[in-house]
Amino acid sequence: AQSVTQPDIHITVSEGASLELRCNxxxxxxxxxxxxxxxPGQGLQLLLKYFSGDTLVQGIKGFEAxxxxxxxxxxxxxxxxxxxxxxxxxxxVGSGVNNNDMRFGAGTRLTVKP
Amino acid sequence: xxxVTQTPKFQVLKTGQSMTLQCAQDxxxxxxxxxxxxxxxxxxxxxxxxxxxITDQGEVPNGYNVSRSTTEDFPLRLLSxxxxxxxxxxxxxxxNGGSGNTIYFGEGSxxxxx
Numbered sequence: 001a002q003s004v005t006q007p008d009i010h011i012t013v014s015e016g017a018s019l020e021l022r023c024n025x026x027x028x029x030x031x032x033x034x035x036x037x038x039x040p041g042q043g044l045q046l047l048l049k050y051f052s053g054d055t056l057v058q059g060i061k062g063f064e065a066x067x068x069x070x071x072x073x074x075x076x077x078x079x080x081x082x083x084x085x086x087x088x089x090x091x092x093v094g095s096g097v098n099n100n101d102m103r104f105g106a107g108t109r110l111t112v113k114p
Numbered sequence: 115x116x117x118v119t120q121t122p123k124f125q126v127l128k129t130g131q132s133m134t135l136q137c138a139q140d141x142x143x144x145x146x147x148x149x150x151x152x153x154x155x156x157x158x159x160x161x162x163x164x165x166x167x168i169t170d171q172g173e174v175p176n177g178y179n180v181s182r183s184t185t186e187d188f189p190l191r192l193l194s195x196x197x198x199x200x201x202x203x204x205x206x207x208x209x210n211g212g213s214g215n216t217i218y219f220g221e222g223s224x225x226x227x228x
Contacts, residue, residue, distance in 0.1 A: 041221070041222070042221055042222070043219035044157075044204070051217070090156060090157070103158070104158075105156050105183050106155055107154075
């Protein structure tokens with residue numbers, strides 16, 4: 001079965017600084033990859049997803065992610081972080097068959113310093 | 115558009131009690147699912163349904179029952195609550211079970227079993 005690793009449990013960045021959240025996946029075929037954001041007390045909101053084609057994917061709120069097959073990675077980036085970006089971020093991988101095979105990483109909590 | 119609605123938002127149960135977490139979606143989605151979220155473990159799939167009258171087990175189904183009598187509703191039942199079921203529960207839906215379809219999440223139900 002596929003799996004997802006988010007190596008960083010907690011990251012702190014200053015407002016205005018750039019951000020990169022790491023995600024590594026394990027899956028034998030071409031994966032379906034997702035990034036979700038969860039604000040405190042809220043459900044998960046989809047930021048972006050990758051199925052095929054261009055390996056650089058643009059999402060909402062100024063986020064982007066790059067699929068690198070050779071590194072089995074799908075890192076999330078933002079050039080300038082805003083205080084409202086403080087949240088927990090989840091990377092997820094789908095099996096290519098159906099959504100019930102989707103696996104989530106443990107999450108990375110982002111703190112933004114003023 | 116309400117999206118995915120979960121009730122209750124907070125619940126405290128005693129060990130051995132039963133309860134039902136309600137979930138409803140108004141997007142005419144065929145696919146619905148329940149996840150639990152535990153610290154450091156991301157989201158894990160409990161049960162899912164690909165349409166009315168059809169349910170199946172996910173990654174962590176033990177201790178939970180589901181049914182899907184209508185397209186809109188997908189309740190999750192805890193028959194005899196245990197402290198290990200203390201968690202945050204998320205209901206989710208998508209257009210169909212095809213991988214890559216965006217999953218929409220409810221806001222979560224915080225359950226404590228004492």
